Amino acid sequence: MSSISKAAALRIALASRALGLENPASFIAALGGKLGLPIDEHKLAGLTVEDLRALLIGDEELEIATDIAAPALKQAVRYLWGEQDGDEALPAASSDELPGGAHLRVAVASNSQEMLDGHFGSCPRFLIYDVSTEQALLRELRSTAAADASDDRNAARAELIGDCQLLYVQSIGGPAAAKVIRAGVHPLKFPKAAPAQEALAKLQAVLPAPPPWLAKVMGVESRSLARFAVDLES
Template sequence: MNSPALDKEIALRIGLAARELPETDIPRLLRVLDDAVGLPPDKKQLAGLTVKQLKSAADGELADLDSGSIRAALACLKGDIPVFEEPLPEVVPYQDGEMPNSIRVACASNRGDLLDGHFGSCRRFLIYQVGAAEQRLIDIREIGSVPKGEDKNLYRVAQIADCQILFVASIGGTPAAKVIRAGIHPVKKPQAGSAAIEIAELGAVIGRSAPPWLAKIMGQPPEQRVRFVPSTLESTA
């Protein structure tokens, strides 16, 4: 006997919720929901879910995840987050060499221009060319299915191999190490704000006195690298 079909809106909610959870795909979340409320879940069951239930279901499958991510996923499951697609920002044409003394930055994103993606589950990377005087969104790279047998994290690293910095809502230790080995500097931005605003702030930092780690990325000689008082721009490395 076939299982009942999953309601389209609920399927979209589950997809959004999975993207709020670090290193979590839809099958993993479905295992948790199966134990918590059974499959397929209906809107009433999802409305009654709690953070405690999600963390304890399936022998604590999600127990190690931070409560903020769990709450964000729960909001998606309950329908508090709209399931329609937010419009993507407009890409601006760019040719190599047009912006001297600039760097390339990848922003992990799930919705619109938000910097709200976890490295292992984000839907796309927004690619910015960033200088002190100008910042451009030069590409949007959708993350497709990982080829069979290929490492998921290395597949994602390859999508941003031409970038020097990665802005991301969260990233685990193992994928972070792979990002760093590729010569990309990961920076956590857990507040899930506008990528464009974060990029503008980075441009302002470049225009003032870049912290040593950023000055190194930009190729400044050691004598030009200044001491830096930490602010909102903090490296994970």
């Protein structure tokens, strides 16, 4: 990755998503051919919409149609120039102390605002929450753009949320779920888009008496299993 700066890789990953490209690596290669190596922020800032259109149409590996929508091209160029999430009102993270004792760290795949509405492999960010029985506080908004510039996007995304115990997603494929589990994170699907706080409220409701799978994630004994232990002892 010495041929491209970290900041430039972030811009290119965002532009790739805006264009609907499935292989950012091919896009990086095409940009390298156009701009020369190494690719940096200064070179990307000089690209125009027409430059980008010509580059995409002329690269067979990218397989881009000739009728690329103008709004997508303009948004991609804005990302290449360094403008990120400029039109969207994103939620603010909290530094407040979390009441309620022990807590879980939860990642939420999100496409917009404070919603649980993202696919694991394509969401632009993960919302990171600390959740206790009393409250769920948003701690971070983690962009997935840098992860998307990696050779293994799903593994990089799993590593991005590796400090979490749970992952809430609208959808996730089997191979990607395996990588998330390997990173020590338990994925949970919520097929219907909903406010993140609404989904987390359901989690809070079961924290005092977690089911066996959640008790294992939390590292505590399940109350339902504890009853069987008492019966055996008696």
